[in-house]
Amino acid sequence: MNWQALALTAKLASLTSLVLMLISIPIALWLAFSPRRWKFFLEAVVGLPIVLPPTVIGLYLLMAFGSATALGQWYVRTVGSTLAFSFGGLVIASVLYSLPFAVNPIAAGFRSVDQKLIDAARTLGVRQFKIYWQIVLPLAWPALVTGMVLSFAHTVGEFGVVLMVGGNIPGVTRTLSIDIYDQVQSLNYSAANQTAVVLLVFSYALLCLVYGLNRRMFTFGGR
Amino acid sequence: MTALEVKLQKAFVPARERKFSLNAEFSAPAEVTVIFGPSGSGKTTILQCIAGLVKPDAGRIAIAGDAVFDSEKRVDLSPQQRRTGYVFQDLALFPHMTAADNVAFGVRVNGAERTRLVRDVLERFRISHVAGQKPGEISGGERQRVALARALVTQPKVLLLDEPFSALDDALKQAIITDLKAWLAQQSIPVLFVTHDRGEAEALGDRMLLLHEGQIEKQEHPSSIQIS
Numbered sequence: 294m295n296w297q298a299l300a301l302t303a304k305l306a307s308l309t310s311l312v313l314m315l316i317s318i319p320i321a322l323w324l325a326f327s328p329r330r331w332k333f334f335l336e337a338v339v340g341l342p343i344v345l346p347p348t349v350i351g352l353y354l355l356m357a358f359g360s361a362t363a364l365g366q367w368y369v370r371t372v373g374s375t376l377a378f379s380f381g382g383l384v385i386a387s388v389l390y391s392l393p394f395a396v397n398p399i400a401a402g403f404r405s406v407d408q409k410l411i412d413a414a415r416t417l418g419v420r421q422f423k424i425y426w427q428i429v430l431p432l433a434w435p436a437l438v439t440g441m442v443l444s445f446a447h448t449v450g451e452f453g454v455v456l457m458v459g460g461n462i463p464g465v466t467r468t469l470s471i472d473i474y475d476q477v478q479s480l481n482y483s484a485a486n487q488t489a490v491v492l493l494v495f496s497y498a499l500l501c502l503v504y505g506l507n508r509r510m511f512t513f514g515g516r
Numbered sequence: 517m518t519a520l521e522v523k524l525q526k527a528f529v530p531a532r533e534r535k536f537s538l539n540a541e542f543s544a545p546a547e548v549t550v551i552f553g554p555s556g557s558g559k560t561t562i563l564q565c566i567a568g569l570v571k572p573d574a575g576r577i578a579i580a581g582d583a584v585f586d587s588e589k590r591v592d593l594s595p596q597q598r599r600t601g602y603v604f605q606d607l608a609l610f611p612h613m614t615a616a617d618n619v620a621f622g623v624r625v626n627g628a629e630r631t632r633l634v635r636d637v638l639e640r641f642r643i644s645h646v647a648g649q650k651p652g653e654i655s656g657g658e659r660q661r662v663a664l665a666r667a668l669v670t671q672p673k674v675l676l677l678d679e680p681f682s683a684l685d686d687a688l689k690q691a692i693i694t695d696l697k698a699w700l701a702q703q704s705i706p707v708l709f710v711t712h713d714r715g716e717a718e719a720l721g722d723r724m725l726l727l728h729e730g731q732i733e734k735q736e737h738p739s740s741i742q743i744s
Binding site: 407409410412413414415416417418419420421427428431432 | 567568569594595596597598599600601602604606608609610611612621622624666667670
């Protein structure tokens with residue numbers, strides 16, 4: 294078992310989930326409650342990583358943050374290193390790649406909150422932010438946990454985008470999935486199997502948690 | 517000055533479910549006006565338009581002389597700005613909050629004044645004993661009282677009651693109506709009370725509007741109106 298890769302993967306997945314929570318909640322609120330007819334354009338953008346090959350996302354990230362672009366130069370000035378082959382680059386790539394796995398369940402959770410409760414709060418003169426904070430978020434908490442768990446698990450299982458953006462640098466960008474690939478390339482099937490079993494059990498446990506929470510969400514509440 | 521003036525037109529969507537559109541015009545003084553009519557005649561839509569939850573296609577709604585909606589002058593205040601108290605048919609209590617937190621949710625003052633206001637209204641509606649319990653843990657009658665207390669504690673300019681007593685037995689209904697009347701005797705605000713129960717209408721109403729297929733057909737005293 295490559296403990297260094299395990300620690301790096303856990304760090305990457307935790308950071309990615311945290312960042313995703315911060316940006317997914319406002320996006321999901323907007324998608325769930327905005328009356329704009331054209332919001333499906335944003336929904337489609339958020340969902341792109343589900344259908345695009347990870348290599349495409351990796352390629353465009355490398356191009357966008359390349360040393361010749363203004364964005365790339367700004368990134369180097371701000372962070373002190375290039376996006377490619379860096380842990381920071383992995384976090385950005387993972388956030389983009391796992392975005393739909395956080396936003397979609399959270400938006401679904403927000404939509405499932407009874408509109409009457411929101412209407413009741415509005416007639417009481419309560420500001421929209423307080424309605425979101427004290428009514429919508431607490432009632433949709435299983436969806437928030439689902440979004441966080443799914444984005445964590447999805448980041449743990451990333452391969453293509455990690456390889457494209459981060460390469461394979463031990464301690465910096467070599468995650469568990471890259472480590473398994475390495476072991477197989479060097480015909481060390483036993484070591485690869487050890488790591489794969491850990492990922493399999495871990496992923497199964499997380500999915501059990503997600504499905505258990507979903508059951509709870511649909512039985513929660515009542516007047 | 518009339519406490520509430522309503523003139524509104526609203527097409528129902530989808531139109532195939534109802535062949536008529538809402539076209540209501542009435543005024544309501546500071547007393548209980550019953551809106552009586554069959555299911556689907558547009559009673560709830562009138563309340564939703566007044567509260568700002570549904571936008572009329574055209575018309576004017578004024579509460580205490582101030583326009584909250586005026587299609588010609590392009591006035592359309594948000595529900596938060598209209599200061600209506602709305603009791604929904606299914607009450608819409610916040611299931612994750614205690615009765616006291618439900619009542620306190622719309623109170624605009626903080627600190628000791630907030631605590632006093634909430635305590636007073638809980639006592640007034642005889643629900644102090646369930647203050648710390650959630651809606652799922654209390655009886656139907658207590659939930660009804662919490663919903664009324666929540667709507668009234670904010671001191672609304674108009675109270676909108678959308679069949680709030682339909683799930684209660686007669687004795688409980690009468691007890692709540694008695695408490696509500698006692699409260700209203702001190703408030704002097706217009707109350708619109710939607711119901712299709714003749715007994716409720718007579719028990720609480722001072723006057724009655726008969727709504728049929730989106731039109732107000734008659735305006736009379738609840739006990740004198742002849743319903744065909």
